Amino acid sequence: MVSIVIVSHSSKAAEGIKEIALQMAEDPELKIFSCGGSKGGGIGTDPDEISKALENAYSKDGTVVMADLGSAVMSVEMIIENMPGGKGHRIRIADAPIVEGAVLAAVEASGGGDLKKVLASAEAARDMRKIEGG
Amino acid sequence: MITCGKEQIIRILRAIATEIEKNKIYLTELDSAIGDADHGINMNRGFKSVVEKVASVEDKCIGTILKTTGTALVSSVGGASGPLYGTAFLYAGKELTGKEELYPADIKTAFQAALEGIIKRGRAQVGDKTIVDTLSPVVDYLQSNLDNKPKEEILNDMEKAAGKGKDSTKEMIALKGRASFLKERSRGHLDPGAVSCYIMIKAFVSILGDEK
Numbered sequence: 039m040v041s042i043v044i045v046s047h048s049s050k051a052a053e054g055i056k057e058i059a060l061q062m063a064e065d066p067e068l069k070i071f072s073c074g075g076s077k078g079g080g081i082g083t084d085p086d087e088i089s090k091a092l093e094n095a096y097s098k099d100g101t102v103v104m105a106d107l108g109s110a111v112m113s114v115e116m117i118i119e120n121m122p123g124g125k126g127h128r129i130r131i132a133d134a135p136i137v138e139g140a141v142l143a144a145v146e147a148s149g150g151g152d153l154k155k156v157l158a159s160a161e162a163a164r165d166m167r168k169i170e171g172g
Numbered sequence: 173m174i175t176c177g178k179e180q181i182i183r184i185l186r187a188i189a190t191e192i193e194k195n196k197i198y199l200t201e202l203d204s205a206i207g208d209a210d211h212g213i214n215m216n217r218g219f220k221s222v223v224e225k226v227a228s229v230e231d232k233c234i235g236t237i238l239k240t241t242g243t244a245l246v247s248s249v250g251g252a253s254g255p256l257y258g259t260a261f262l263y264a265g266k267e268l269t270g271k272e273e274l275y276p277a278d279i280k281t282a283f284q285a286a287l288e289g290i291i292k293r294g295r296a297q298v299g300d301k302t303i304v305d306t307l308s309p310v311v312d313y314l315q316s317n318l319d320n321k322p323k324e325e326i327l328n329d330m331e332k333a334a335g336k337g338k339d340s341t342k343e344m345i346a347l348k349g350r351a352s353f354l355k356e357r358s359r360g361h362l363d364p365g366a367v368s369c370y371i372m373i374k375a376f377v378s379i380l381g382d383e384k
Contacts, residue, residue: 076250081208085246085254108349109252112293116246116255 039067040147040156041095044140045088045105045114046074047081055104059140065148070140071095083113092117092129100128100153102160104140128153132160139163174323176274180379181234185226185241187375189219195371202364206351211364214251221248233272238265238282252349253365256290256303263289276318287311294348301344301351301358306369309333327377338362338370 042059046052052074059070071091076082092114095101105111111131118126130153132139139160146159176184192199192215199212225244229236242261246254264282271278287307296302313333318326339362346358349365 077248078250080210080250082210082214082250084250108294109255112252112255113246116259116293 039069039097040099040143040151040153041069041071041097041101042140042143042147042156043088043091043095043101043103044070044072044074044136045083045091045103045110046072046136047083047107047110049073049075049079051106055137055140058137059144062141063144063148068144068148069095069097070144083110085113085117088113089117092121096125098128100130100156102143102147102153102156103129103131104134104136104143104160105131106136130157132157132163134161134163135166138166174276174279174318174321174326174380176279176380178230178234178237178272181237181274182226182230184376184379185219185222185237187379188372189223191371191375192216192219192368195367199364199368202362202367205361206346206354206358207364208251208350210251211253211368214249214253215368218245218249218254218257221245233268233270234274235265235267235269235271238262238268241265252294253303253368256293256365259289259293260286260307280314280318283307283311283314296348299344300347301341301363301366302346302348303363303365303369305341305344305363306334306337306366306373309337310373324381327381331374331377334370334373338366341366 044052044055052072056070056072071094073087073091077084103114105114114131118129132143142163143156143160146156196212196216199215200209203209203211221244222241225240226237229240238261242258242265245261246258263285267281267285268278290303294302296304298305298308310330310333313329341363343359345356346352351358
């Protein structure tokens with residue numbers, strides 16, 4: 039099963055998004071890891087923590103990463119690039135809003151979707167309307 | 173001719189750390205105007221860690237020293253400048269594997285690789301109000317024929333190019349990073365990343381200019 043990693047500038051936001059996504063997917067097999075905040079616990083990202091989360095989330099089926107602001111995306115990209123043994127090839131960053139994307143990815147992954155499908159589902163969040171005709 | 177030895181690289185890194193520390197509050201003030209008010213603190217933490225980590229690879233090649241610098245920045249900075257400057261030093265380091273002394277062509281290659289790393293990571297271009305606005309004019313300048321120019325002239329021109337680029341960010345509207353959320357309100361402030369990059373280039377210039 040494809041795993042999911044949530045990377046936010048806030049550990050509370052990351053943990054909360056994971057909670058929402060897990061609740062929607064309702065699948066005990068689904069693995070979602072959250073990480074957020076800087077080393078000191080402030081707002082930011084900690085590459086060492088992200089690295090660990092990506093290691094823990096490793097699945098031969100692949101991993102989709104949901105990230106919030108630019109530097110979270112940059113940190114993840116940099117870690118993927120430098121992962122040993124080509125492990126980074128099965129990790130994709132979704133270009134999508136983090137909450138909606140995480141929920142859609144979780145539902146698709148728990149339904150058995152492959153990496154391509156889970157990524158596409160997460161990225162479909164870009165076009166989700168919240169208010170009809172809005 | 174401009175050259176740069178291994179000991180000078182170490183001295184440059186230490187000089188950057190000293191200058192960043194001196195400008196910690198200034199950088200943070202710049203960042204509080206258009207960002208998240210942590211650039212000075214983050215960069216200071218980053219270069220403190222660089223000085224510590226580099227001490228154990230002082231006898232290795234320049235490539236290793238710069239790659240160690242990049243890794244130290246990535247894991248200690250905490251903000252966007254971590255992956256950005258980290259990638260810059262990693263990419264420059266990859267080009268300089270095995271080198272104990274840099275000649276004009278190496279310096280050109282290293283700065284070019286650093287810029288490519290930053291552009292790849294941040295997807296920014298000139299005019300976006302970022303580090304790229306300071307670094308890109310320096311790389312452009314280094315493309316000119318350096319072989320017959322006196323060192324002093326090259327260093328002076330590098331600093332001028334960086335300074336002009338840095339100053340140009342003041343009137344720009346930010347198109348990348350947290351500052352881009354402010355849109356028009358980001359105008360009228362120097363970009364903190366452009367300024368920290370200028371501080372780094374000034375340290376490079378001052379250490380190399382120091383030795384006759």
